[in-house]
Amino acid sequence: xxxxxxxxxxxxxxxxxxxxxxxxxxxxxxxxxxxxxxxxxxxxxxxxxxxxxxxxxxxxxxxxxxxxxxxxxxxxxxxxxxxxxxxxxxxxxxxxxxxxxxxxxxxxxxxxxxxxxxxxxxxxxxxxxxxxxxxxxxxxxxxxxxxxxxxxxxxxxxxxxxxx
Numbered sequence: 001x002x003x004x005x006x007x008x009x010x011x012x013x014x015x016x017x018x019x020x021x022x023x024x025x026x027x028x029x030x031x032x033x034x035x036x037x038x039x040x041x042x043x044x045x046x047x048x049x050x051x052x053x054x055x056x057x058x059x060x061x062x063x064x065x066x067x068x069x070x071x072x073x074x075x076x077x078x079x080x081x082x083x084x085x086x087x088x089x090x091x092x093x094x095x096x097x098x099x100x101x102x103x104x105x106x107x108x109x110x111x112x113x114x115x116x117x118x119x120x121x122x123x124x125x126x127x128x129x130x131x132x133x134x135x136x137x138x139x140x141x142x143x144x145x146x147x148x149x150x151x152x153x154x155x156x157x158x159x160x161x162x163x164x
Contacts, residue, residue, distance in 0.1 A: 003121070004047065004106045004156070005114040005138040006065070009033035011057035020082075021055045029134070032160060033061050036135045037068035039163040047071040047106040051093075053080035055110070061135070062108040071106065080109040086117045090148070101144045114138070124150025135160040 010029030014020060025033065050071045052062035058080065066074050079089040093105070107114065116126035118138045132138055139156025142148040 001101055001103045001105065001142045002155075003140045003142055004045075004104070005118050005132065005140070006061065006106055006108045007111055007114055007132045007134050007136050008053075008055075008058040008061040008108060009036075009064075009135045011134075024056050025060045029057075030060070030064065032164065033064045033135045034068070036160050036163045037065050037070060040065075040137075041068050041070055045070060046104065048103045049073045049075060050106040050108060051075050051077050051080060052108040053082075053084075053110060054078060055081060058108045058110065062106075065106065065108070080107060080113070082110045082113060084109075084113060086120050089117075118154065120150075121148050121152035122150070122154055130157070133159040133161075 009025045009032055011025055012018065012023045014023065047070050050062050050065055050073065052058050052074065054076050059076065062074055065071065078084065111132055115130040115132045115138065118140055119126045119130055121140050121142065130138065136159045137156060138154065141153045141155055143151050
């Protein structure tokens with residue numbers, strides 16, 4: 001299985017009167033995310049499923065990916081909210097009964113959660129070494145059998161500027 005960790009696009013700044021979970025993508029954030037999504041499609045990427053955080057900015061990013069044709073399926077998961085934890089996600093999503101070894105799964109969420117999750121899959125612990133820029137992506141190949149923690153391989157790390 002290949003798991004693509006995708007950070008949401010550029011969002012409104014935090015300000016009084018707007019809850020964090022309601023912050024939307026800015027006009028620039030939408031435009032850059034659309035360009036990144038188009039480039040990913042040109043590169044031939046196709047996700048079996050896009051799973052998104054319930055926060056507005058992540059949901060909007062996932063909807064852009066969907067509208068670009070990178071997938072035909074979209075689900076929302078509280079596991080991808082900023083307070084989500086990888087162990088809960090692993091218990092459900094990486095079960096063989098849910099997906100086969102050829103599945104390509106896109107997870108749209110937030111920092112530092114996504115890069116921490118990728119590090120846990122790669123090295124068994126979050127070291128703070130990976131940084132995922134807004135609308136950037138990390139691709140991780142999960143082993144076919146056994147725990148993926150500390151045993152996965154990174155095959156993609158792209159800041160959005162390389163896709164624009």
